[in-house]
Amino acid sequence: MVLSSTLTGSDEYVQNIFASRYVRNPLPRFKMPESSMPKEAAYQVVNDELMLDGNPRMDLGIFTTTWMEPECxxxxxxxxxxxxxxxxxxxxxxxxxxxxxxxxxxxxxxxxxxxxxxxxxxxxxxxxxxxxxxxxxxxxxxxxxxxxxxxxxxxxxxxxxxxxxxxxxxxxxxxxxxxxxxxxxxxxxxxxxxxxxxxxxxxxxxxxxxxxxxxxxxxxxxxxxxxxxxxxxxxxxxxxxxxxxxxxxxxxxxxxxxxxxxxxxxxxxxxxxxxxxxxxxxxxxxxxxxxxxxxxxxxxxxxxxxxxxxxxxxxxxxxxxxxxxxxxxxxFIRLGFEGYKNVIGNCQENARMLREEIVKTGYFELVSKEVGVPLVTFSLKDNSKYSVFDISKALRRFGWMIPAYTLPPNVEHVAVLRVVVRMDFSSNLIDRLVKDIRIILEELDQSSPGETS
CATH class of the missing domain: 3.40.640.10 (Type I PLP-dependent aspartate aminotransferase-like (Major domain))
Incomplete structure (x- = not known):
């Protein structure tokens, strides 16, 4: 939810240097522009803002589908x-x-x-x-x-x-x-x-x-x-x-x-x-x-x-x-029962693979169980130097978006990372993710607590 706000100075405008051949003046941020602009310019303005968003397929915290066949x-x-x-x-x-x-x-x-x-x-x-x-x-x-x-x-x-x-x-x-x-x-x-x-x-x-x-x-x-x-x-x-x-x-x-x-x-x-x-x-x-x-x-x-x-x-x-x-x-008609069974089975197999690799690092213990949704939830064995929130933040530099959060009351002292294994999260991506996690762990081990916050 976004609430309206009153800003002054440069915050009132969206600067559009790239589109300056079409737009010579900055766009008002919270008011409708007085005049129209070419469709090419409008597309560029909007696309430029969207360009810096994370890649949805690397957002491993969401359950929602991020890939479908071209025909669909x-x-x-x-x-x-x-x-x-x-x-x-x-x-x-x-x-x-x-x-x-x-x-x-x-x-x-x-x-x-x-x-x-x-x-x-x-x-x-x-x-x-x-x-x-x-x-x-x-x-x-x-x-x-x-x-x-x-x-x-x-x-x-x-x-x-x-x-x-x-x-x-x-x-x-x-x-x-x-x-x-x-x-x-x-x-x-x-x-x-x-x-x-x-x-x-x-x-x-x-x-x-x-x-x-x-x-x-x-x-x-x-x-x-x-x-x-x-x-x-x-x-x-x-x-x-x-x-x-x-x-x-x-x-x-x-x-x-x-x-x-x-x-x-x-x-x-x-x-x-x-x-x-x-x-x-x-x-x-x-x-x-x-x-x-x-x-x-x-x-x-x-x-x-x-x-x-x-x-x-x-x-x-x-x-x-x-x-x-x-x-x-x-x-439903494209995949049928057999197709869904294969897709979900592959997701579970990839979740099992990720689960094993996470355990092999020696840093984490699993919180999620094997029976259930194909995801892997895990916590740090030792969070005295750094936390799962530090790991989540550091992984963003590689493009990975993995949420860190605490469990509900009574177990709120347990903080976890969660990776949702979807249809488009392949074994190759699992290998890459685990390598990046190992890099982050090594860097955090070499840092002091003050430098990891």
Missing amino acids: DKLMMSSLNKNFVGMDEKPAPTEMENRCVNMIANLFHAPIGDDEKAIGVATVGSSEAMMLAGLAFKRKWEARRREQGKPCDKPNMVTGANVHVCWNKFGRYFDVELKEVKLEEGCTVMDPYKAVEMVDENTICVATTLGSSLTGEFDDVKFVHELLTKKNEETGWETPIHVDAASGGFIAPFIYPELQWDFSLPLVKSINVSGHKYGLVYPGIGWVVWRSKAELPEELIFYVNYVGCDQPTFTLSFSKGSNQVIAQYYQ
């Missing part, structure tokens, strides 16, 4: 001007969305039958998807409480402290208390016993995480389900489960098929997944799927006809581009 790039570029709304005039993207939702529901073992038929929607990333799922849980809980003649002014949601910040946003934006299970030393996922213990009559759902942003680990959704089922039977409550599978939803089905975490568990009512992570599409697209239409309150669906036909809509936004949905459909 062409499809996306050709549909940039196609608004997703208006299914009467532009039915193809809507049909592709419907196909993608059904493919995802099938992948997540959604029940098939007259009584239960999954529904879902494409969103702008998993953040919107999680908000929509949370709203559905809140409305269902409120309706149930009103039927029982009970107050519905204090809803809460049980999560782990390892959840994405989107759940914190949801709680604050929509007045839902987040009851977080604190992490412990050696346990960076949600403790099922503590989570279910926190559940009360005001709990709208238990939000589990399949692929923590911190360490890539999976919550034990199946065990949470077992404990919660027992508690519901004892209390008469109907507390459901949501699975935030933003990172792991396009991983587990392909390389951990024996893992039970999805709609095969009856209390799992909705799942979100990021198409722009291991769904292999550029940002930003997400998906949210409900196990049946009964899980999505009708009051949340709007019907509009001012874009050419009577169409239903349940999103936080309205107009959006069609190209992300088109790209997701391309990837």
